[in-house]
Amino acid sequence: MEEHVQRKQAEENQVTERAAGNQITEGVIWKQLLLFFFPILFGTFFQQLYNTVDAIVVGQFVGKEALAAVGGPTGTLINLLVGFFVGLSSGATVIISQFYGAKRADKVGYAVHTSAAFSLLCGLGIMAVGIFGAPYALAMMGTPEDIMGYAVLYIRIYFLGTIPNLIYNMGSGILRAVGDSKRPLFFLITGCVTNIVLDVVLVVYLRMGVAGAAIATIFSQTASALFVAVVLTGTKEMYRVKISRLRLDGRMLTRIIQIGLPAGLQSVMYSLSNVIIQSSVNSLGTDTVAAWTAYGKIDSVFWMIINAFGISITTFVGQNFGAGKINRVKKGIRQCMLMTLVSAVVMSSILYNFGFYIFEIFTTDEAVLEKGMEILRFLVPAFITYVTIEIYSGALRGIGDSWIPMIITMVGVCALRVIWIMIAVPLQRTITTVVFSYPLTWSVTTVLFLIYFHGFSRLGNRRRGRRGWF
Numbered sequence: 001m002e003e004h005v006q007r008k009q010a011e012e013n014q015v016t017e018r019a020a021g022n023q024i025t026e027g028v029i030w031k032q033l034l035l036f037f038f039p040i041l042f043g044t045f046f047q048q049l050y051n052t053v054d055a056i057v058v059g060q061f062v063g064k065e066a067l068a069a070v071g072g073p074t075g076t077l078i079n080l081l082v083g084f085f086v087g088l089s090s091g092a093t094v095i096i097s098q099f100y101g102a103k104r105a106d107k108v109g110y111a112v113h114t115s116a117a118f119s120l121l122c123g124l125g126i127m128a129v130g131i132f133g134a135p136y137a138l139a140m141m142g143t144p145e146d147i148m149g150y151a152v153l154y155i156r157i158y159f160l161g162t163i164p165n166l167i168y169n170m171g172s173g174i175l176r177a178v179g180d181s182k183r184p185l186f187f188l189i190t191g192c193v194t195n196i197v198l199d200v201v202l203v204v205y206l207r208m209g210v211a212g213a214a215i216a217t218i219f220s221q222t223a224s225a226l227f228v229a230v231v232l233t234g235t236k237e238m239y240r241v242k243i244s245r246l247r248l249d250g251r252m253l254t255r256i257i258q259i260g261l262p263a264g265l266q267s268v269m270y271s272l273s274n275v276i277i278q279s280s281v282n283s284l285g286t287d288t289v290a291a292w293t294a295y296g297k298i299d300s301v302f303w304m305i306i307n308a309f310g311i312s313i314t315t316f317v318g319q320n321f322g323a324g325k326i327n328r329v330k331k332g333i334r335q336c337m338l339m340t341l342v343s344a345v346v347m348s349s350i351l352y353n354f355g356f357y358i359f360e361i362f363t364t365d366e367a368v369l370e371k372g373m374e375i376l377r378f379l380v381p382a383f384i385t386y387v388t389i390e391i392y393s394g395a396l397r398g399i400g401d402s403w404i405p406m407i408i409t410m411v412g413v414c415a416l417r418v419i420w421i422m423i424a425v426p427l428q429r430t431i432t433t434v435v436f437s438y439p440l441t442w443s444v445t446t447v448l449f450l451i452y453f454h455g456f457s458r459l460g461n462r463r464r465g466r467r468g469w470f
Helices: 002-020 029-061 064-071 073-101 105-140 145-159 162-177 182-205 209-234 250-282 286-298 300-322 326-362 366-398 403-427 431-435 437-455
Strands: none
Touching (some): 029 182, 029 209, 073 145, 073 162, 073 300, 073 366, 105 250, 145 286, 182 209, 250 286, 250 403, 366 403, 366 431, 403 437
């Protein structure tokens, strides 16, 4: 018994020593942000590449109707359901990063096992809702008849792979929470290569159409999920997953949901507003739907960069907040904001000037290309207005402040966007009127975030001190 206790204590000491050398709480701030940023960026790139490759292959080898189905209305519904879980799971990332920064191995274990069990249960629920409810949702969105068959087939097959999809997302979130953003990247690269190979085989050679693209995607996501599971079950670190310990701890789940639910609801509000926008786009015809689909793949490059900075600052703030280093937290936010603004300007310039050549990867249809460039040239210059929203909301989420940012986003982005679509679009039914809702709502929400962050939040208001959580 004494040997067992001594051995267990030695293992715990080794874990604590490894955590003590955590560079996120010790190293040069901008270097640590970039070291964390780039693996997340490339990981997000390869994750986006799953559906982008599907769109390219079906657009070139099946037709513009298939292109419109794979990335347009189906993508919006997938983001609605899966995005809710990813937002919800961000609560686990924050909790784990804070406990990891505070070197609380026991709490990290509870959080990790609760998160893993939660992802399995959510996977079953989302899969059922997606398979049985998506066709009705597509019809309610006014999906054009000539793409409805493609869309229903694609989305039903896609949702069969929900469980591995969520396992990967939760598992990679756990790894990022403890500062490991490299291995999730390697797993995604492997999955993406698998997807490309299967797309060529199933769509181009076996001529399985959108069904082949969906099958390729779920097999690829399963490969990524298996790699994550192997790492989490095989590590000796404090975040190790043991199958026998997979269960929902009530108190830990409550804390995860308290932090993650606002992000999940925020994602749902974004997606619902995008469903309304997609419905408006659908009413403008197949050419416009195809152009909007291709544009969504192109501008995803920008959103990958912004999202990677947002995740980086959330983990950075979470660990340093847990370690009690508030001044370091504030310096990190300022440096991350500057890097994100510079990246936004550079990326916007590239897309504005060279976007046409990227559009040609998806389709050679002249009408689709013309509509796509109209959308791109209008929206790209406004990208910079979104930067503050992403960085401030990510930083606030890192200290567990999620509800007010959610309310700001719901009012400034979602509600205002819906109001614009309902009032302005019927008066002038053009794609420009529809997409104007984006820069309008980004600008308003940015102003609201600036007011809250600097005037009322614990991070921006000097009169408010840190409240200990541990």
